[in-house]
Amino acid sequence: MTVDTFPAPTSARVLFGAGLRHTARDEVRRLGCRRALILSTPAQSDSALALAEVLGDDAAGVFSGAAMHTPVPISEAAVAHMREVAADCVVAIGGGSTTGLGKAIAYRTGFPQIVIPTTYAGSEATPTLGQTEGGVKTTLSDPRVQPEVILYDPELITSLPVGMTVTSALNAIAHAAEALYAPNRTATSDALALEGMRAFARSLEVVIAAPDGVAAREDTLRGAYACGAVLGLVGMSLHHKLCHTLGGAFDLPHADTHAIMLPHAIGYNARTVPDLLAPICEIFGGETPGTALYDYATRLNAPKALRKLGVAEVQLDHAAHLATRKPYPNPAPITRDGIRTLLQAAWEGARPQV
Numbered sequence: 001m002t003v004d005t006f007p008a009p010t011s012a013r014v015l016f017g018a019g020l021r022h023t024a025r026d027e028v029r030r031l032g033c034r035r036a037l038i039l040s041t042p043a044q045s046d047s048a049l050a051l052a053e054v055l056g057d058d059a060a061g062v063f064s065g066a067a068m069h070t071p072v073p074i075s076e077a078a079v080a081h082m083r084e085v086a087a088d089c090v091v092a093i094g095g096g097s098t099t100g101l102g103k104a105i106a107y108r109t110g111f112p113q114i115v116i117p118t119t120y121a122g123s124e125a126t127p128t129l130g131q132t133e134g135g136v137k138t139t140l141s142d143p144r145v146q147p148e149v150i151l152y153d154p155e156l157i158t159s160l161p162v163g164m165t166v167t168s169a170l171n172a173i174a175h176a177a178e179a180l181y182a183p184n185r186t187a188t189s190d191a192l193a194l195e196g197m198r199a200f201a202r203s204l205e206v207v208i209a210a211p212d213g214v215a216a217r218e219d220t221l222r223g224a225y226a227c228g229a230v231l232g233l234v235g236m237s238l239h240h241k242l243c244h245t246l247g248g249a250f251d252l253p254h255a256d257t258h259a260i261m262l263p264h265a266i267g268y269n270a271r272t273v274p275d276l277l278a279p280i281c282e283i284f285g286g287e288t289p290g291t292a293l294y295d296y297a298t299r300l301n302a303p304k305a306l307r308k309l310g311v312a313e314v315q316l317d318h319a320a321h322l323a324t325r326k327p328y329p330n331p332a333p334i335t336r337d338g339i340r341t342l343l344q345a346a347w348e349g350a351r352p353q354v
Contacts, residue, residue, distance in 0.1 A: 012125070013149045016221060018214050020153040021116055024091055025055050027149050031112045035060040037087035039078070039101050041067065044094045044118070047156075051093050051116070060087040066094065066101040068254055069132040069247055075104035082109065089113065092147075093156075095168065096121030096254055103129045103145040113147040118156050120168040120220060121255070122175055122228025125150065130244065137248030146232070152225065154217035162208055166300045167255035169204050172224045173197055174239055174262045175231040177293070181269060181276045181331045182234035192230040197283050199223025208300065237330040239265035242339075245323045252309050259302045260309070260349075263294035264342050267352035272332040290352035305349030316343045 013027075028036045037060050040048035045064040052059040063078050078101055082090070092102035093116040100123060102113045107129055115124040127146040130139045160168070176193035179185060203219040210216070242265060243257050267290020270277050277289040286292025297304065307313070320340040327334040345352065 012147055014125075014152070014225065015150070016152045016154075016218055018153060018155045018218070020151040021051065021093075021156060022054055024051060024114065024116065024151065025058050027114050027151065028055065028058050028089060028091065031089055031114070031148060033089040033112065034058055035086055035088045036091045036114070037078075037082050037085060037089070037105075038062045039066055039090055039092040039098050039105075040064045040094050041097050044098070047093050047118070051091065055091070060085040063101075066092075066098040068097050068251070069137055070097070070100035070104050070130060072104075072131055072133040075101060075108070075131070078105055079108050082111070087111070091116065092124075093118065095119030096123050096171075099124045099147075100130065102147065104131060106147075107140075107142060107145050110144060112149075114149040114151065115147045116151045116153060116156065117221070117224070119160065119164065119255070120172040120224035120227075122172045122224050122231060125225055125228030126232030128232060132248050135249055137244045139244065150225070152218070152221045154214045154221055157217050157221070158212040158214065160211070162211060163301075164255065165207060165211065166204075166297075166302045167253075167259045169200050169220065169224070170259035170262055170297060170300075170302055171255040172227040173200055173293075174243075174258045175227040175236070177262065177266050177277070177280060177289075178236050178239050179230040179234050180279065181237065181273045183329055184234050186233070189230050189233045192226045192233070194279055194283070196223045196226030196230065197280070199226065201283050204300070235329060237328045238269060238332070238334065241328045241330075242319075242323050242343075246306070246311070246319055249319060249322060250309075250311055250315065252306075252311070256303050256309060257306075259297060260304060260306055260346055263290045263297065263352050264346045266290050266293055267354040268338065268342050269331045270354050276331075288352075288354050290354050294351050306343070306347040308349070311347060313347060316340065316347055319343055 179193040206216040270289040280289040284296040
C-alpha cells in the first residue's frame, strides 16, 4: 500500500492510497480515542460491519441510519446512540449522507471524525453542514464539523455504479464551477477549482470505461477532494441554492439534482461573468460554459431532466418562490421570472441557451 499525504488547505489530515481503510484503527488511536462509532447508510451497512472488524475492540458499534439531506431527527437519534455506547469519535464510511451525519454528530458533541469516502461528494473536505427539518434544508459553517482525518481509498469506489459515479462527479464539479465566480475567491481557491475539474476531465471517462481501474479512480478522488476543499474556502451561489431548495422541498436525490441543475445555473451566470467561467470551456470543450457542461453531461449519459426525478411541472412555481425568497450572493441578478425560466429548462432537460 502506497500512502500519500495531501497538502490540505485545512487542518485535516488527508491521505490517499489503495487499502487505506485498513489503517482506520491506527487513525482512531492517533486521535487519542478508543471507542469509535461507525456510521453508514442502510445500503452500506455491510461496509460498516467490515470496518468494525478492522477496528476490533476499538469499535463501539455501528449506526447505519444515515439518510439524504441529514434529517435532524436521525442526527439526534445517532447522538443518543453514541452516548449509550460511550463512543468517543465517529468513523463515517460512505458518501455525502454518511459524512453529513458524522458532521451533525460532531457539531452537537464536539467528538472528532474520521471519514472514509465512497463517492465524490466532497463534503468531507469542508467545515459546512447542511441539515433538513420540516422540509427545509439549511446550512451552517463551523470548525467543529470539519473532519480531522480523511482516508481516500480508491479500492472502495471501484464498485461504485457507473451512474452514481457520473452524478457524484458532476456534484463535485459544481463546487469548483461556482467557486470561479465566488465574491471571496482567491488565487488558492481558483487553483483548487481548476485542479479538481481537470482531474475529472482527464480521468472520469477512463473510469467509466474501466470502473475497476484503481489509478484512475484515485485521480478522480483527488479531483473530488480539490473540489470539496474549494467549497470550504469560498461561498456558493445560485447553483447550490437551487439544489438545496429542490432537495429539501421535494426530497430529491442530491447528486442527481446537482447534475441536472449545473449547466443551467452556470449558463444563467455566464451571461454576467463569461470571463470568469471561460476555463470551463477550456477544460471540458465547448463554446459557452453552460452548453459545455450540458454536452459533457450528455457524453457521460447523466440525468438531464427534473421531471425524471418525479418533480411535477406545477411544483416549479413553488420552487422558484423558495429559491428567490432569500437568495445567495450571485453574479447575475436573481429574479423570479429568470429562475422560473431556468427551472423550466431544467425540468424539460433542454440544452441551455448560454
